[in-house]
Amino acid sequence: MPDPSPVVAGIDIGGTTIKAGLVTREGAVRDRFTLPTAGFPDPRRLVTTLIEAIRMRLRGHVLVGVGVGAPNGNVYWGTIEQPPNLPWPGVTPLADWLAAEAGVPCVLTNDANAAALGEMLFGDAQGMRHFLLITLGTGVGSGIVVDGKLVAGHRGFAGELGHVIVEPGGRLCGCGRRGCLEPYASANGFERTYQDLTGTAREGEEVMALAADGDALAQETIDRTARVLGRALANSVAYTEPEAIFLFGGLASAGDQLLGPVREQFEAHLFPLYRGHVALRCSGLHAGDAALFGAASLIWTDQP
């Protein structure tokens, strides 16, 4: 017998893989599927393929909306703009196209903002009014929640914590400036710190394993990363005074091995008024599904 309960299609667009699934109001993900990003140089063909694949999986569920998380996504316009790691140059009005094809509302935002909403609706930020979520992946992104609402900013580009200058005159960033947080606290930045210290290139996970075995330079890599990241997070508190900061993805999956030293630096650099009042934690969302939850939350947040 078909189940007429409502579902939202969550879509997580990444540089390599597009993940999608049906997400219920209770936060269960059903009927996951993936598509290879490179297989869709024409985003209009992606739209028809996605909606067809979603329809096939509904089996009586009522589709009430489509939520999309994407790099360089803009929530005001539902567009993806000049994404460096996607095969679609210029501005792609993906939300409009998906809504037209599916016949239901579509909301799109950047991947870090989507993850923050996912944390609020289905993760450990439930009930919190003020928090930050920081993604430590290929890049460093962030979602800022104030008074229970995601901060979008004047033109939809709020929350670019990866591009706060933390080391004036420091490492060259992909954005063309020097000393941003991203080239220090991203997975690539972490690996570069290890290479600078040792002359040897290694994957982040190898460096973590070496440090766990007592390797001094691998540990120094963790400590240097923690110093820059801990200070940057402490500075962030002075803006919106969150009650918690969640670290998400990539480096954050190392858990306490990184979180411990970051927390130490964070507390040491925190303005006295805030000390002991801001929790620093790893995301409560399962990494594999978080982006889907987040994308789906874009719709569920507006549902009664």
Place this chain on the structure above:
Amino acid sequence: MPDPSPVVAGIDIGGTTIKAGLVTREGAVRDRFTLPTAGFPDPRRLVTTLIEAIRMRLRGHVLVGVGVGAPNGNVYWGTIEQPPNLPWPGVTPLADWLAAEAGVPCVLTNDANAAALGEMLFGDAQGMRHFLLITLGTGVGSGIVVDGKLVAGHRGFAGELGHVIVEPGGRLCGCGRRGCLEPYASANGFERTYQDLTGTAREGEEVMALAADGDALAQETIDRTARVLGRALANSVAYTEPEAIFLFGGLASAGDQLLGPVREQFEAHLFPLYRGHVALRCSGLHAGDAALFGAASLIWTDQP
């Protein structure tokens, strides 16, 4: 004939002087008066004196509320907490006392937040949904407006831009940490930069006058201040993506002499996505009345 139109009492509590006045919905200030802060070691006596002085001046106007801007003011609790420059140690529940004495609602917040509200209601931020106001006085404070609302934060202490660490390991700050923005961009910080460069102590206004006359070290003082402040403001944009940043008080009253170099450094350090999209301006409020406007705005904002 008495005028029955509504007014708000705006009260601006400073370390030396307490300024007050009646503010109309249209932003006119009437019947200003001042009290010496040191004359009121007992804040309860200040409360009765203030309300009596306000009542005397109403002359038929209807008092609809009392708004207070104060250093270390907390908007959630209406308290002044451990203010370093006021004669009231501990926590003073000033808003509750004023409301009880006056029989009308009283809202209290910190002085920079009050100034931001004043800018939104009566100054150049009218109609803006996202902006920052930075006070450059004895200290450096800030008010952050997101979606037309002041960001208060988890415990009422959001917007401490003066205590973002901008020069790791740098100058000792009054908060006990090193390298905060405040010891560089406050009036004292500016004077200290001049003294470090020349060995001579001078007032900020003298330094400005010297620079206008072509003095190289006075100009270098301005340029160094602009470098630190411009970068800090550029970093701030990455959080809430405001459409404008307003500089207010003290150093800001130097106008283009400081604003020009700050703007140059600001644009140079801005993340490319934001460049050309964030205005950097001096406050549109008359400095003498701004804090009163701001304090009164706490009440007027909630009025229909």
